Amino acid sequence: MEILNTTLLNQTIVAATPLILASLGGLYSERTGVVNIGLEGMMLAGAFFAVWGDYITGSPWVGVLFAVGIGMGLGLIHAVLTVTFKSDHIISGTAINIFSLGLTGYLLLVLFHTHGSTREPVTQLPYINFTALERIPVVGKFINEVFFNHTPIAYIALGLVILTWFLIYKTPLGLHMRAVGEYPEAADNMGINVNRIKYFGVIMSGALAGMAGAQLSIGVLTQFVQGMSSGRGFIALAAMIFGKWKPFGAMWASLLFGFGTALASNLQGTNVAIPNQFFLMVPFILTMVVLAGIVGKSIPPAADGKPYEKENK
């Protein structure tokens, strides 16, 4: 089929990268029992701060740091509200989403004196290329065109998937996170500081969502566009659920959803009978189906979304 070319596969990775990062972010938070629907806002703020950091220093890497920083800041707010003050996780996440929308629009005017988007392009993140690979017969060109021509963040995302897997399943910290997300009373009883673990998870969550935002603004583009996260935070949440709260699961789900997006944009203007919007719906429909347990049940951590308080008679 004409449509299944290297561009499509390359675009799949492009579309999946922010989803991988943000869904990992969701995973850090939810594994410690805090629901984070603020991913969307954290991603948006990350996208803006990446452009700003880039703009004032000329270095996209400083931009990435800025993005991670604001993500962590918003994560901290979410943690203070939900962990320390035991607020409703959904309300707090919603507040962060709306707040970020306002904050980025406001700063756009204050710092860049424009509306809608930044005008002057900032330095883009570098794209990694291995033209040398193309000399390998048959597969060389394919490999370069699909797996390269990406920003370093794409590889960082892959690296973080592996790293997160090791962290969650192979380190004491990861064991503590799983324990806290499933049964905080038991973790507390074993002398684990439950709140500290939750703070770690939520702040990490913000950091990753922020980085995902940087990839959108200074990886794919060279500017910030208002509302540019356009639901990716929620798709990432869906990917995390679809991936059953597991790092590689989240990655594969992100790639699947990214493939849907890439396919939809490639189908535009072709004479394929299925309208492209239906491809864009797929992640959401799949998530609903999976959650209902119709195709393989996806079970959240047992104490996800519940505030932890010591029993008090």
Place this chain on the structure above:
Amino acid sequence: MHAVELKGITKRFERVVANDDVNVEVQEGEIHAIVGENGAGKSTLMKVLYGYYQKDSGIIRIFGKEIEDMTPHKAISLGIGMVHQEFMLIPPLKVVENIILGSEPRRGIFIDEKKAKDEVSKLTQQMGFDIDLNAETGTLPVGIQQKIEILKILYRGAKILILDEPTAVLTPQEVDELFNILKNLKKTGKTVILITHKLQEVMAVSDRVTVMKTGKVVGKRLTKETSPEELAEMMVGRKVLLKVEKPPRNKGKKIVEVKELWVKDELRGIEVVKGVSFDVHEGEIVGIAGVAGNGQTELVEALSGMRKVEKGNILIDGMDMANRTPKEVRLSGVAHIPEDRKGMGLVMDYTMAENITIGRHDMAPFSKGIVMDKTYMLNKGKELAESFDIRPPEPTLEVKFFSGGNQQKIIVAREFDCKPKFLIASQPTRGLDIGAIEYVYRYLLKAREEGKAILLVSMELEEVLSLSDRLLVMFNGEIVGNFDSQQGFDISLIGNLMMQGKVF
């Protein structure tokens, strides 16, 4: 030397004194049982010892050293380990992960899985356990899970093990196995504190006993120098009896007939009510005595339609109401004062008038069509506040602002006002002060005089003894004794049945 010495421990929760100047000494290397009825303060005391609760006053000494501000973390490092009544295991984790949680052996930043497995399997061999360390914990039977809890403690090098009601969830075979484990632990020099209300366990395994009652220590004995009868008497005690004036019974026709009822605890997957049969007639109070956790709660829930019945019938006035909805059960003339007042009996954010209405809110005269008659509700609230002496008599006040006693009066008022044929009263006086208790008694007796059939379930033996016309003893899901007040209640016999299910 004493492994544990608790001196003058007092712990209060809001208005309840859970531990009142408690003194307990546990010798090193002994199995020390702490016995008492439910609510005697045993678990609270142990949670204070473990640092989960902070004591209000008193001294904790561990191996002679006074410990200020105990925390679970400190307790662990001092060699204290606790197996909670409710297991503290994380179901999706592997067995080995649960055991090392919080004290993982490390290699660099990673968990040293090999070392963990080696250490744990050495421990399991020592204890003679046969457990697959890689299994998912939640899939294992409770007996095994309990062993994992014990391993968890030993892994942390515990010298003092506290077990809170460890046999509650075990089969008889598993109980025997557990006792062997405890005796082995004693042989290796460990100190074991066993919290229980089952006397045969105390006799079978302990060296010394401390008896608690209503937050206080009421006796200390060497196990070999005491008898279950003596312990039972200390536990149940001779409380100041609320003098209940009971007119002679006026027994009418049979209203309730429960036949071979079986109920399962879905969560634990075990039968908790095992073939129970009894009947209740008009104008009599049938009491069910028993220690908590012997199936009474589940029996009552099945009777009120809140829990599925596996087998058997519940005939109310001849109609089988087993496995009907709570609503259908209510409509058949059953009223219920639930044991969980705040969780089940009341909507705390609703006003008194609304709570008096709930359950009947969709019926005339409380509503006409879909519209509720608020004036009627308010008047009803005022009327019941007066006749049941609910204070303050403000129907528009949310029930969360009422005291516990008045909250209970609101429930009693509602259930009585339903004009039931059959009234189930489950722990109707729990947490109430004397005045309120006296009041509840009066109303139960009034209902009896009015010819209602009444089932009274209570952990307070005195209560069932003084109110019941007939008394059933429930033990381990079965009815093991059936007494009639006309023959007089043999208290020591009843006590023995409650504690042991049989007579020694």
Place this chain on the structure above:
Amino acid sequence: MFGKGRFVGIISSIIAVVVAILVGMVFALISGGNIIDTFKAIYMGSFGTQMGLASTINNAVPLIFTGLAVALPFRAGLFNIGGAGQMYMGAIGAVLIGLYVNLPSVIEIPLAVALGALFGMMWGILPGYLKAKFGVHEVINTIMMNYISIYFVRYLVSNGPLNGVMGTARTVVIHKSAFFPILWNYPIKPVSISIVVAVILCAFYYWLLESTKIGFEIKAVGYNPKAAEYSGISVNKNIITAMALGGIAAGLAGACFTLGEMHFVSNDFPVEMAFTGIAVSLLGRNNPYGVIPAAFLFAALQASNLQLQLFAHVPKDVVNIIQGVVIMFVALDRLITYLLTRRKGGAKGIGNT
């Protein structure tokens, strides 16, 4: 029946607004505005001029509806984030009648409104059903359904059957007979009867919650599902009922916006109104009447956007910042309630036995 708890609720709503406006002021100052100009701009932009008043009213209408869409389910203990999708579907329901049926207004308008409400309701019932049947958290499903409906409507109006003009993403204008009658014919911003429909729905929902057994059951389920079940109330049935009522409100938001203001449906339908609806509902303590002042507050802030930017040099996005902070402080409810009740020495234990 009013209880004492409501008093604390209103106070903490006011605190949330005050703090949020203070935070908004700080942002306004940083961006070079001054306080007097800012307040003047807000006043002129919202209530001080006819133009301002007209746009405040028009802005408030969808916010009242989307606020109700959150408030009703909230009373049953459910969080309906699906207002956007339900609103979108409501717009489609209304536009279908407006495009394809041509009847006298007295028949066509109610028909269009009803189909909009029905579409919104169905979009609300599905996540309710999934919660009742499979125990899936309604938040996730309502978010998912928002996006499904956004893409679905995008398809309908761009390359699907409702596309009006090739190359655009919108329907054609609906029949004149489906236009809402105009209440106040202010030139650029005519105010239609939508506002009346919105206020009537508030009154109806308030009545439903406070005076009928339907509301009695919904609230009982929200406060204490176990006690509700015990007293014979079906928790599952009420979950679905509450979501249906929420869906109807959101569906009406879309329908009234289409019939009263836009007169067609396009790709860039203002779905963010549904998210503001969350703030409206929380600020209004999830009370159908409380939703009205909360909606007008945010509507006024939005209406003054232009004035803020032109005359006070304050970015319009300060309004969103204020919204975010309001929600954060409403989220801190427990803290505020705690501080308030502690001062008063605790309202507990009146009338000890």
